[in-house]
Amino acid sequence: xxxxxxxxxxxxxxAMTCPSTSVGVNCCQFACCIxxxxxxxxxxxxxPDWMGNLIQSCPEVALADLVIPGTHxxxxxxxxxxxxxxxxxxxxxxxxxxxxxxxxRFLDIRVAGGGKDLVSIWHGCLQGASLDAILADVHSFxxxxxxxxxxxxxxxxxGRDFSPEQxxxxxxxxxxxxxxxxFVEDDIKKxxxxxxxxxxxxxxxxxxxxxxxxxxxFEVDGVDYNxxxxxxxYGFFNxxxxxxxxxxxxxxxxQLMEWNLEEVKAxxxxxxxxxxxxxxxxxxxxxxxxxxxxxxxxxxxxARMVGSMYNPPQKFSTPxxxxxxxxxADENWNIVMLDYIDLCPALMSLLVGFNFSPFEIxxxxxxxxxxxxxxxxxxxxxxxxxxxxxxxxxxxxxxxxFGTNFGTLTLAYRVRDKYYSIVIHFDGSSTIVLNxxxxxxxxxxxxxxxxxxxxxxxxxxxxxxxxxxxxxxxxVEFDFDSPF
Numbered sequence: 001x002x003x004x005x006x007x008x009x010x011x012x013x014x015a016m017t018c019p020s021t022s023v024g025v026n027c028c029q030f031a032c033c034i035x036x037x038x039x040x041x042x043x044x045x046x047x048p049d050w051m052g053n054l055i056q057s058c059p060e061v062a063l064a065d066l067v068i069p070g071t072h073x074x075x076x077x078x079x080x081x082x083x084x085x086x087x088x089x090x091x092x093x094x095x096x097x098x099x100x101x102x103x104x105r106f107l108d109i110r111v112a113g114g115g116k117d118l119v120s121i122w123h124g125c126l127q128g129a130s131l132d133a134i135l136a137d138v139h140s141f142x143x144x145x146x147x148x149x150x151x152x153x154x155x156x157x158x159g160r161d162f163s164p165e166q167x168x169x170x171x172x173x174x175x176x177x178x179x180x181x182x183f184v185e186d187d188i189k190k191x192x193x194x195x196x197x198x199x200x201x202x203x204x205x206x207x208x209x210x211x212x213x214x215x216x217x218f219e220v221d222g223v224d225y226n227x228x229x230x231x232x233x234y235g236f237f238n239x240x241x242x243x244x245x246x247x248x249x250x251x252x253x254x255q256l257m258e259w260n261l262e263e264v265k266a267x268x269x270x271x272x273x274x275x276x277x278x279x280x281x282x283x284x285x286x287x288x289x290x291x292x293x294x295x296x297x298x299x300x301x302x303a304r305m306v307g308s309m310y311n312p313p314q315k316f317s318t319p320x321x322x323x324x325x326x327x328x329a330d331e332n333w334n335i336v337m338l339d340y341i342d343l344c345p346a347l348m349s350l351l352v353g354f355n356f357s358p359f360e361i362x363x364x365x366x367x368x369x370x371x372x373x374x375x376x377x378x379x380x381x382x383x384x385x386x387x388x389x390x391x392x393x394x395x396x397x398x399x400x401x402f403g404t405n406f407g408t409l410t411l412a413y414r415v416r417d418k419y420y421s422i423v424i425h426f427d428g429s430s431t432i433v434l435n436x437x438x439x440x441x442x443x444x445x446x447x448x449x450x451x452x453x454x455x456x457x458x459x460x461x462x463x464x465x466x467x468x469x470x471x472x473x474x475x476v477e478f479d480f481d482s483p484f
Contacts, residue, residue, distance in 0.1 A: 029087045034303045035343060038310070042345040042431055044438050047103035050352050052147030053437055055197040057357055057416065063149065064192040064269065067354040070106025070151075070337040071099050072279045075121035078129035087301045088282060089126035091339040097137035099341060103348045106151045106275065106335045109134065111170055112160030119170045122157040131170060135177035142181050142205045149196050150206045151273065151335070153239050156213035164220045171225075171234050174208060181205040184235025188242050188272065209239035243335075245275035251283050253308050257324050261331070268332025275335040278321070280305040302339045310344045316399030316428040321347060329354070329389035346431040353393035353435030360414040361385045361394065363478040365465040368407040377410070377465040377480055384411065393435045399428035410464035412447065412478045415439065419447040419476065423464030449476060 054061060077092040092099065096107060111131050114120025121128030138150065154170065156162050175182070183191055183204040191199075191207055199205075210230060215238075218225040227238045239245065244267045248259045260276045267274050282300040309321040318326075321344070336351055338344065353359075364384035367375035380402075387396050394411075396402075402409075406427040413420055415436050422444040424432060434442060447458045447469070455470045468479045 029085045038343045038345055044441050045345040046101050047352050048101045049145050050437055054355055059197045060195050062193050062195050067333045067351050068105045068335045069103045069348055069351045070335045071104045071341055072108050072337050072339050073110055073123050074107040075128050075134050076123045078121055079126045089123040091302045093342050096134050100141045102341055103352050108153055110155045110157045112157045112162040113166040119166055122160050131173055139177050147200045153209045155211040164218050167218050168220050175234050178206050182235055183207045186231050208236040209242055210236045211239050243273035243275055249281050251280050253320055264331045275337055277337045279339050306340050318397040318400045346433050349433040350393055350395055354390055356392055356436035357416050358391045359435055363412040365410045366407055368405045396432040398426045398430040408463050412467050420444045421447055421460040423460050423462035
């Protein structure tokens with residue numbers, strides 16, 4: 001990662017916000033200067049095999065037990081940026097293939113007719129790639145990662161021409177491309193409760209859901225393609241019967257979070273998939289909004305709107321969506337649907353990490369100041385332990401949790417009966433997310449504790465604190481040499 005380059009790209013994108021969002025300047029809202037660098041640097045952004053990794057350590061885990069990241073209008077990345085209002089229609093920067101590599105396992109595929117015998121991605125009046133190109137990415141991903149499981153919702157885009165023949169072509173394409181990988185049993189309880197390992201071991205990697213609009217005026221050659229017919233012929237299921245998914249239609253962050261929290265409390269684990277749509281909706285409510293749009297102080301662009309959730313509202317503060325999940329981590333989240341997942345890598349790591357084994361902090365020390373000089377270590381074990389969410393993910397927003405100083409954090413922790421240590425150099429803008437899936441990628445080292453040994457010392461290097469351990473009656477305790 002080239003941090004200086006990313007820093008200046010982010011500065012440039014920030015400087016261009018008003019001109020590019022301003023209807024007065026960019027009157028056609030071309031997709032120029034769409035943010036591509038997250039507001040918070042986070043070193044790990046790819047989770048291509050997280051389910052496969054999970055089922056090795058937790059072979060009984062089922063889809064109903066999981067927190068599943070998803071993408072809203074997944075195919076909209078393919079809308080040409082030089083089409084008028086492309087910046088309003090796009091809700092993703094990266095391809096469906098990269099979305100899956102970044103951890104998404106729910107795809108919201110909006111389709112309609114794209115010309116004679118062609119089915120295309122649509123968002124509103126904007127046409128994107130062919131459906132076949134999107135399905136090619138899905139098929140490729142399933143081939144490369146046979147232990148991953150996807151949920152795909154096919155949605156007939158509102159207000160677009162979509163003939164019965166094109167709808168049939170759409171279903172045929174999905175069936176042809178994904179074939180035997182599709183879960184076809186008409187039993188929502190079975191797909192929710194069967195261990196993911198059992199599903200993927202049997203070759204099933206995709207559950208296809210069909211939005212209600214797909215059934216409207218859908219008759220070809222005298223055959224009425226209703227819900228029953230589509231289940232029997234294709235093994236695709238009515239999404240309203242299999243999934244709770246409510247569009248909240250608001251541009252207010254606090255309202256969006258409040259409504260999603262009410263929804264997960266009321267609808268979580270009710271025998272269906274629950275899709276929480278944490279997506280803001282552009283809108284204009286009056287003369288003040290029009291003035292703000294013209295001047296660039298307001299925006300119709302989803303890429304700008306997500307910044308109010310993904311980025312710190314001020315220096316050394318915590319993004320609103322981070323705070324939301326810190327407070328509500330223990331709710332029965334299932335599918336969490338997001339815009340622009342490349343702009344929230346720390347949040348994606350959190351959601352994926354919610355699914356893994358317990359992550360137990362046993363010792364945490366901090367050294368403030370320049371690592372090139374001697375700095376005394378201080379224990380912050382209790383503080384760090386309080387930021388382990390669901391007992392599975394360490395989630396620290398350093399600016400808020402440790403103040404604005406830079407320094408070095410040394411951790412000793414246990415995952416599945418093994419002990420590890422990691423040294424993390426931070427500043428006030430750092431976000432730290434550690435869990436069973438990513439901790440080795442982040443640079444952790446296993447602490448060797450051999451049978452028969454009763455004490456030892458471990459130097460994690462990298463300017464971290466030297467750790468001492470003792471073992472009594474099978475219990476390992478850690479300490480460090482403190483000057484206080």
